[in-house]
Amino acid sequence: MSTKQVKVGVIICSCKNKLHQYLDFQSISKELKKIKEVSAVIECSDLCDTKESSDVISKIKKTGADRLVVCGCDKRVYENEFVSVLKKEKINEGLWWPVNISDDCARAVKGKKAATDICIQYISAAVKRLAFAEAVGSTSREIIQDISIIGSGISGMQSAILLSALGYKINMLFAGKEMGGYAAAHPDLYAYLDTDPAEASEKIKKHMYELSHKIKDDKNISMYADTTVQSVDGNFGDFLIQANTGEKEISIKSGAVVLAMGSQCRQASAGSIFTDEPNLMGMDRLYDIMSKGKVPQRIVFLMDQNREQERGTTSAVLSAALKLVKEHGASVKIYCNNVRVAAYGLEALYRRTRDAGVVVIKYNEKPKIKTEENGIFINLYDTITGTILSEEADLVVIADCEPISDDAVKANTIEGLRRGPDKELQYNNIWLLPALSNRVGIFVIGGAKGNSEYREALVDGLACAWEIHEQLKENKIQVYDDVAKIDAEKCALCLTCMRICPHGAIFIDHENESAGVQAVSCRKCGMCAAECPAGAIQLIRYSDNEIEAELAGPAKVVAFACENSAIPAGVSASESGLMRSKDIRLIRIPCAGKVNPNNVLAALEAGADKVMIIGCHPESCKYLSGSSRASRRMERLSQLLEKAGIDPLRVSFNGIASVETKRFEEYVSDT
């Protein structure tokens, strides 16, 4: 709690005098000076000019203020440069707060008088909240700069070579004896990558050979073949991998971990049905037979039996079919639902395959396989004649595969790693691009991401090198303590926070007998603070005290606005000339998931008729589950209000994307 008298300075930028036409700067200044915490109000004309902002700050500091409310435009415009000025002027990073008087007041509210009044409300609220702000400290921490890559397919190899070129030491852990994944084992299947297929498989073979030799000769890269990873523990900058090399148990420390185990998708999954019937098989056994040279005449591929397959399956089937016809003289039919050619070279492969005489049948109803004494039959219901067409085959290949095999990786042992709907190792969220996982310092590339393809995997491998380099380039990092803070006294060790943290940042602090926060992994969404049943967690900059202080003052409609979606949508709305109700007040929050029911009730108590949370659409929440939590919380709260005889429609959750200006206008216009 803030007991001592704080002094707050206010800077108001007129954006090169452009805001004067919308706002009455004199009366703003006059009103603000009445607030007892305010020690100075200074107008400037260009906050983006570092010299001017530096001058203004030193003037304000002379009045005894140690904290600043900065009123200007969208903080994304000036923040980078401004923060460096703050550092120079020795104002703590935790002790300033931005107010967007341009987009939330000047351009958003009709009439100079009304806009000026709103502006005064916004700034006063900011002064109140800033009185509770705490200085943010930081510590310098050493990190391990070595990198571990699990898997040795094209993505992992590319990543290793590039990271080594950037000066890092790499550990490559992989199953099997040879590197190169499927492309090295079956270069024929990747001939589609080149428009000259005659030479293509030789080229791929040579390329994979060169890459693996480059890695073998590279002193920066240590290889661990035949290795199974048992566990990955720790956090960014300090991971510990336990693995088994077949001969011994090893443990490897590294700063970042790259999951590149591939999709294992050529290993057909349907397992059991292949065992009894020798001529019914998955792709792997077909490759075996092909490599031995003796292949039966009539071959049928079945695809999309249990689920729509990915491009990897299509390319493997088309490539194998072409080879069977050209090199083994077989006659080949492919039954599938869709031919997936959405990658470089696949349409051409499809054309060549058809030109070679392979028949592709796109079925409506799944064909059935019947094994009889005299052979295997494929029965397909023909919709034209209404009869069942039966076709005999010497060999039937079920080409379907699961996107990710569970044995491929013991990723379940990676604490807090969230997987996608098909169990792929990357959670399906638009912000996790291209190789990011939900855990800081863990990256997912290539087939392990699901629905990948050679060229995409290759690009992933290189792209993750940039991301890793950005994070690991210094051997020391500044770790700021403006993260979630757990009060050990209040913590009941229920571990709700640990279960819900989308970034795996919570651990059990045995020393203090409470939950603890790994500052390097915390991404400051505040979801844990909102969910903690004991109220033991506060997020620095967004503590309950600060939020509730900001609620003081009259506002008919309070909108807790997520800074990843609603805040930028509001800015774009104002930029495109859309107006909003003068009754609405936005309260900036890091994530919809930060708002707990008490914050909402506090807003109602402070006099709001209506309280809403405007956050990302739940599927695109930057912190994965913040919006869906907020949405559920508001639903429950609304039911409770109804029971208490209060209009349930007074609280709501509203989803928005940062570019949806119209939707923003709908939410905040007069109703």
Next chain:
Amino acid sequence: MNKSKGDTPQSIMIIGGGIAGTTAADRLGRSGMTVHLIEKNDAIGGRVKNMGCKATDKCMRCNICVANETFRNIINRSNITIHTSTELVGLQKGENGNRFTGSLKNGSGVQEIDTDTVVIAIGYEPYDPKENSSYKYGSIKNIITGAEVEKQLKEKQSITRASDGKEPKRTAFIQCVGSRTEEIFRRPEDTDYCSTVCCSYALRMAQRMKYQSEESEITVFYMDIQNFGKGFNALFNECKKNIRFIRSRPFEVNPLPGDKVSVRYVAEEALSDDQGKVCEEEFDLLVLSVGIRPPLGAVDMADRLSVALDDQGFFGLKGGRALSELHAEGIYAIGAGESPKDIAGSIAQAEAISASILSNL
């Protein structure tokens, strides 16, 4: 030449301010490079600038917001210079210790800029259905392209008919217009590629239109639905519930009274009764899902920079070679001008070459 790691910041010239170019600018800028971003239009944002968010009551994962965040991020950065309304007119061997000297032309004249690396990110050209007068595009008002629907969505956040400004009730999408097609005057290998992104954009748009008006009925004429991008199967499964899929390439469209459009097609599947028969249906709006073509200036650009184009006219590289060995020394190509790709793919590739550039310094 001073090329030691971490020494003086290197200068990078990126041609094209679309999502690929701006992402590369952002990443290289963050890594401390001096970046010149050359954009021929008066604002950055490329094609994505004219695309709208397809969120219904949920996010459709079209990535438009991700791209817009990048556009905003690179403004006001001290080491990124954005040259709008500017074109690269020449590239010579560098004289001042840099690999190249580029000549940039804008309204006020020609300016020379030294650079070590050139990144080609000039984007794509949507297929123009007027080219082969496909589906009478241009002569029937209520036949529009996927790109035009995107523009409507972006500008008005709703989709209406060109003829009367009303919301269409029955809408049809025709997939693979200008993609996966053999053309008389071209060799098959020049045109037989899949534009990769059209299935996803059409299905997302279809969901957006269903959301806009519950009564709207949507039909998709397709050859194969392409499973492309993260989480596609989930989207496809959702679409199977409320959108009609007909595997057929319509062979004729005709104008009807009331500004409706008739579509004639041979049903390859659909209802069993219709199989193999010629069917005719009326629609209020017909959307041609046009594919991705090489950028218009590709040939000139390739000449100017002395790099080769692939068979289809993109800057793509054949085979298994890594992007780190791209084209010529110091020249990279990324984004949809390299090969058809979506926003996520362009971002990945921009990051990939950023790492390659850093490692080559």
